Structure formats: structure tokens, C-alpha cells
Amino acid sequence: NAGVTQTPKFRVLKTGQSMTLLCAQDMNHEYMYWYRQDPGMGLRLIHYSVGEGTTAKGEVPDGYNVSRLKKQNFLLGLESAAPSQTSVYFCASSYDFIYTGELFFGEGSRLTVL
């Protein structure tokens, strides 16, 4: 049972390069999320989706774009990477939006922007 899978696990970029992080879930969840985690900052929500074809901005959306073309996949794109985007990125999915509180996370993707 794979759960939530993120690719790639690690990536080093140069400033200005672009890349896409892929998140796939096999639990048939409607809701998917992208968070970033920085030391001392906790997890901060970048973008989220409440279903196939929908996306919405979270707390820190600037510099990122997302797409949810298929229910099981949620892509996070960086069009022009900046050193401030060096972080650990976590994808998560859930059965419902908020009230059960159970988010299922992927293992994380460590991104370094030089």
C-alpha cells in the first residue's frame, strides 16, 4: 500500500531554473495539499485542492503553481527557483477537508536552490 508518493526525493537547482514536484496518492482522497517546512517555521500551506480540476491558494503561494488534472495526482511547479525556496516540501491528502484532522503525508522532497 503506497499511500502518498512524492518524486523526486531530492533535487538541487540553480537560481532561475524550473522544476515540478509530483505527488501521487492511491487512497482515492478528494483533498490534496502542498506544504513547505523550514526550521522553526512549522509546516506552511502553499496550495491545496478540494477535487480534480480545482486548486486554491494557501498561506504562502507566491512563486509556486499547481495543477490537479487527475484525482490521484497533484503537481507543484516552480517556474523560476529562488534560494528562498530551499526547503522540504511535503504533499498530503485527506478524506475530508479539515475536521478529522488526519492528513496522510508523503515522505518529503528536499529541494536546494543555489
Next chain:
Amino acid sequence: RKEVEQDPGPFNVPEGATVAFNCTYSNSASQSFFWYRQDCRKEPKLLMSVYSSGNEDGRFTAQLNRASQYISLLIRDSKLSDSATYLCVVNSNAGNMLTFGGGTRLMVKP
């Protein structure tokens, strides 16, 4: 002021000790509260929800104080395997997002 605040620690305790963490939140309208556990370089996982009347799961007890806007997590009889970062999670001002605290690191020593 951060929406959800936690003492980052670390809390260093011996095996068998009882330890408690608090977490304060700024939005009085928040309705849902949770504790997550995150091991070093791993993803967060739900530890337990926090109910208004307080709730217990084995050695773990969670409580909510709405008047003072804080939640707490009590761990009794600490084990080495309890060493982790504990994240406080609250639904946000907008009601449609979960906001994570910065986490409290616990280190249980032999």
C-alpha cells in the same frame, strides 16, 4: 503574533518521566485541534485529536482550554521511542486550512 505557537524545546527527560507540552492559538473561533508527531527527517503523522472534554490514548492525554486558548499534551512514563517533534495543529482563521505550530522537540534519555 504567530497563529499557533509552541515552545521549540528541546525537552530532555529521563525514561519513565512525565512531560507536558502546551500550545497557544490566536483564533478564538478555531474548532478543531490535533497533535501530530514527526520523527527526525520523516513526515508528520497524526498522534491524536483534541476534544473539548479532554481525551486519553494510552500514555498520552490531550486537553483543550478554550478560555485561555491553549491545548496541551501530557506523556506519562516516557519511552525512548517517544523522542520526536510534536506538532500542534489548529484549523485556521479562514476555517478551511490547518495551521501547524513550529513543533516541540522531545528527547527521552536512558
